[in-house]
Amino acid sequence: MNESPISITEQLNNILQSITYFVPETALAILFLLVIILGLALKKDAGRFCQLLTLFGLVFVFQRDVQQLYLVLSGPKFLFSNMLLLHHVSIVFKLIFEVLAFLIVVYIPLDQSLKSHKKGLSDLYAILIAVVFGLHLMAMSVNLLMIYLAVETVSIGSFLLVAYQTENRFAVESGLKYVLFGFAASAVMLYGMSLLYAATGQLDIFNGHFLDGLIRVHPVPVSLGIILVLAGIGFKLSFVPMHFWVPDVYEGAATPVVAFLSTLTKIAGFALLTNCLTPFVFFGKWTTFDFRLFFSVISIITLIAGNFAAIVQTNIKRMLAYSSIGHTGFGLMALVTFSQQGISALLFYLIVYAFANIGALMLCSFYAGKNSMLSVEDLRGRGKAHPFAGVCFVVLLISLIGLPVSAGFNGKVLVFSSVIDVYRQNHNVWLLALLITGAVTTVVSLFYYFKIPLNLFLKTSAQTETAIENPSATLLILIGLMSALVILLGIFPSLLANLLR
Amino acid sequence: MDHILTLLIFTPLLFGLVLLLLPVSLRNSFKYVALAATLVQVFLSGWLYFHFQTGASFSGINHAEQYQFAEKANWISLSLGSLGNMQIDYFVGVDGLSIGLLFMSSIVMAVAVLASWEIKTNLKGFFALFLLLDMAVIGVFCALDFFLFYIFYELMLLPLYFLIGMWGGVRREYAAIKFFLYTLFGSVFMLLVMIGLYFSVTDPTTGNHTFNIIHMMNPANYAQGSIFSAHQTLFGLPARSLAFVVLFIAFAIKVPVVPLHTWLPDAHVEAPTAVSIILAGVLLKVGGYGILRICFSIFPEVATAGAFWLGLLGVISILYGALNALAQTDLKRLIAYSSVSHMGFVLLGMASQTTEGISGAVMQMLSHGFLSAMLFFLVGVIYTRVHDRYIYNFRGLASLMPQFTVFVLIAFFASLGLPGFSAFMGEAFSLIGAFTSASVNGLLPSWMAICGSVGILLSAAYFLWTLQRMFFGETRLSGGETWRAALTDVNFREKSALIPLALMALVIGIFPSLVFSKINDSVLALVHLFR
Known part of the structure; x- marks a missing residue:
């Protein structure tokens, strides 16, 4: 390769220039250190202050993200010698991370089982900030090594989050499963990357030589390399067949952590995927590996497996785990359009899914109290004792199913629209198959999601109705806000959709 | 406004x-x-x-x-x-x-x-x-x-x-x-x-x-x-x-x-x-409205091409619903199946794609709206009193609840298509549409209209038979004296719900032009779409 040697001054200049575009991440790193120090310095009430500091920090980072939107008006920027790419979509993803992380940080101490944790929660906030830092990198990285680093940062942090409650046998088991699966997945991904590097001598996927190199090599090793890399990313997205860890981990981990994994890391997976696929989609001569076919098939399998497996679950968190696999399939459907409109639809769908899913998990915390194994049967007849929570649950589930009038319905319409729009241009039969699978699995999802209202309202419990001991008013307010938001975006989707363009 | x-x-x-x-x-x-x-x-x-x-x-x-x-x-x-x-x-x-x-x-x-x-x-x-x-x-x-x-x-x-x-x-x-x-x-x-x-x-x-x-x-x-x-x-x-x-x-x-x-x-x-x-x-x-407004209006040429099959489905619904109704022993189930049968006329009338047929279908929808509401209300009257709807558990209700029986008579006779009531107008026009379709546009064979008429006959059978089983004869109730005490006649609230429904069925039956004049222009425009 004819790379001109870059002088040290140029490199230093590049780094110095890049740092101005790296403010939110720098802020997150500083925040991480501050929270650790604060947690160590304060013995009493450390959790409380760390939470406050984290919340303020996240607001600050959010504001810095907004400023970045103006920086990329003139076009996308490569940072740190093409390690990272800052562009409009990645900033939108970062904004989403901050909002959702904020919600989850508020939510964490409201969960009874986490609250009663004897280690305190200050470390949890620190880990969470580190993971958000990793998510930022995932949304921006365009270099194979950087991708690996970002994914690993997120993975290691997530392992700690899942296994945070060490006194709980389930949490330990699920944590260990997660670690083993996670390391296997990253090893596989690393191997795939080495294959791609061997074929091209390039790590920078936006570099012209990378794709040129790939099309000159025999398609089999290249396809193998790509599939292995995608498998590693798929671990984060939890599409079939990389989903085996999901039900166990969701069942065992603390509910707020599940809320984190099922929304933030998943969304980051989509962010990474959109970044990685962009060069391939816009490279006209690319025929080695049909991404559309690959993701169509994966999406169909994921939709079917996730939704049908959810039917037989009785543990609510397990059911939501399988349903979140189904939602990954739906997100992939939007992704395979490879169009601007598809990405907007994907963003809308993911945000709305995240709100509804976090809300539903908050309700799990609400009903579960200290009992971490909440089954649908436990909800029998409890809608009457807490009608407000029950109605909110129904609203959030409607959004997850995608019935009007809810934001989830608009998300579905947008995704279907983008797919149909691409179909009418290229008449690809896989897209039709995707649409039909999406429609059928919607009906299936109604069947299992509605087990919850069925038990809440339609069935009556045999024993006397047990009201929840000191239900948290803050949690209920949060749940109410989520439900209101879901309905508001259901009636006026333009409020959000026009921000995401 | x-x-x-x-x-x-x-x-x-x-x-x-x-x-x-x-x-x-x-x-x-x-x-x-x-x-x-x-x-x-x-x-x-x-x-x-x-x-x-x-x-x-x-x-x-x-x-x-x-x-x-x-x-x-x-x-x-x-x-x-x-x-x-x-x-x-x-x-x-x-x-x-x-x-x-x-x-x-x-x-x-x-x-x-x-x-x-x-x-x-x-x-x-x-x-x-x-x-x-x-x-x-x-x-x-x-x-x-x-x-x-x-x-x-x-x-x-x-x-x-x-x-x-x-x-x-x-x-x-x-x-x-x-x-x-x-x-x-x-x-x-x-x-x-x-x-x-x-x-x-x-x-x-x-x-x-x-x-x-x-x-x-x-x-x-x-x-x-x-x-x-x-x-x-x-x-x-x-x-x-x-x-x-x-x-x-x-x-x-x-x-x-x-x-x-x-x-x-x-x-x-x-x-x-x-x-x-x-x-x-x-x-x-x-459902009926959606077929007219969406299916027929947006895809008129497909509706014409598939008219035979639509008509066939209509006829099957009429006959299958009626035969099922005959076999029911639960009064509410009987009326549910009679709904299937009566809505079959709507589909048959629409499928004919004639002015008469579609007017009949719209009329039948209105008529069935009033009458089925009345029928279910009447079932509810018995059910709230004794919590039972099994037909053979009742006999001779007429002497026990005379006013109630009058309303049942009106509802049953109106539903089975007695002239002078709205259902007659709806069913008659649907069938006329199906009959004339053979000569006007050749979409439906005339045997469909004949089968539809058999449906009216069957509905007479199950309604009259139910009337005979439940209301006529000597009063015998499976619940004995407690039921006899519970089965009081209709009260003011129930009458004020039933009378408007009965009146609507009667008024539309006698002055069908009250409805036809309002819908006619739209039906003509719709029929025009098929050409």
Whole structure:
């Protein structure tokens, strides 16, 4: 390769220039250190202050993200010698991370089982900030090594989050499963990357030589390399067949952590995927590996497996785990359009899914109290004792199913629209198959999601109705806000959709 | 009166919000709030009906400017980057197809509130859901934007699920989810067709894609080579035929057309009386209305090509429903199956695609709305008194409940198509349409009309036989003296619900022109689409 040697001054200049575009991440790193120090310095009430500091920090980072939107008006920027790419979509993803992380940080101490944790929660906030830092990198990285680093940062942090409650046998088991699966997945991904590097001598996927190199090599090793890399990313997205860890981990981990994994890391997976696929989609001569076919098939399998497996679950968190696999399939459907409109639809769908899913998990915390194994049967007849929570649950589930009038319905319409729009241009039969699978699995999802209202309202419990001991008013307010938001975006989707363009 | 339709649609929602804010200590006033909402609606829709203008320039169907009381406002405007805007309008209006259904629905809703006096538990929830359902139903009949139509259409499902599931009978959970799954299965595919239509049709004035149903009716608005323009294929099948079938299945589930009817008996038997009244009186009409407004108007050429099969399904529904009704021993199930049979006439009349047939179909929908509401109300009267509906457990009710028996006589004779009642007009015109179709457009063979007439005969059989079994003869009740004491005659509230229904059936039967004059122009315009 004819790379001109870059002088040290140029490199230093590049780094110095890049740092101005790296403010939110720098802020997150500083925040991480501050929270650790604060947690160590304060013995009493450390959790409380760390939470406050984290919340303020996240607001600050959010504001810095907004400023970045103006920086990329003139076009996308490569940072740190093409390690990272800052562009409009990645900033939108970062904004989403901050909002959702904020919600989850508020939510964490409201969960009874986490609250009663004897280690305190200050470390949890620190880990969470580190993971958000990793998510930022995932949304921006365009270099194979950087991708690996970002994914690993997120993975290691997530392992700690899942296994945070060490006194709980389930949490330990699920944590260990997660670690083993996670390391296997990253090893596989690393191997795939080495294959791609061997074929091209390039790590920078936006570099012209990378794709040129790939099309000159025999398609089999290249396809193998790509599939292995995608498998590693798929671990984060939890599409079939990389989903085996999901039900166990969701069942065992603390509910707020599940809320984190099922929304933030998943969304980051989509962010990474959109970044990685962009060069391939816009490279006209690319025929080695049909991404559309690959993701169509994966999406169909994921939709079917996730939704049908959810039917037989009785543990609510397990059911939501399988349903979140189904939602990954739906997100992939939007992704395979490879169009601007598809990405907007994907963003809308993911945000709305995240709100509804976090809300539903908050309700799990609400009903579960200290009992971490909440089954649908436990909800029998409890809608009457807490009608407000029950109605909110129904609203959030409607959004997850995608019935009007809810934001989830608009998300579905947008995704279907983008797919149909691409179909009418290229008449690809896989897209039709995707649409039909999406429609059928919607009906299936109604069947299992509605087990919850069925038990809440339609069935009556045999024993006397047990009201929840000191239900948290803050949690209920949060749940109410989520439900209101879901309905508001259901009636006026333009409020959000026009921000995401 | 610029926003009278909006007022009509959202009145229940307004009252529903008031109801939600009332404290539980005012529990006994909830039903009056709901009654007030429905009475306001009856007043508004009555005003609409009498101010509804007729004439060729008010026929509606595929002319947006001919819709009356129309309102249009921007609702959702999503920018799709290079693809322009996704524009969804709040667009409502009425023409001859919907005006009668609006009036009928409002009356049936008021009757349903009177029937819900029997509800004793969780009143706030019941009436809040009831009013939400009311809003959705009226919205469906008014919506002229497909997206809006779909929203209201889907919005009906959720309240119904809870109304059946929470206040229903023993197997209510099963019935509720069966109903929900069935209808949702139909409507998710409708969603796909709706989006496909959106991308096929452009608004001639703005050039954007549109959900406007009226623009979808004009073949000139379809972009060349778009999904649902002429001669396109999907999976090797003609795309427009496929779309028609998908939409037809969605609505046929609602009607219900045999063999998609199996949710109906379960839902009816388990639902409380008020919900049965709404189901039979109003919701089945949403199916019939959807077939006319969406399937037939947007895909007229497919409707003509498939008329034979539609007619066949209609005939099968008539006969299969009637034969099933004959075999029932549960009074409510019997009436549920009679609904299947009577709605078959609607499909047969539509399939003939003649002016008589479609007028008959619309008439039959109105008539069945009043009569089925009356029938289910009457079943509810017995059921609330003794909690039993098994036909053979009753005998000689006529001497025990004379006034009740009079209402039953009216309802039964009206339903079996006695001249002078509305059902006669509806069924007769549907059959005339089916008969003349052979000579006018050659779509339906005349044996279909003959089979339809057999259906009337069968309905006479099951109604008269039921009358004989339950009401005539010596009084014998399986519940003995306790039942005899419980079976008091109809009270003031029940009479005030039954009398308007009986009167409507009679008035329409004697002066059918009250209806025909309002719907005729629209029916003519619709028939014109088929040519």
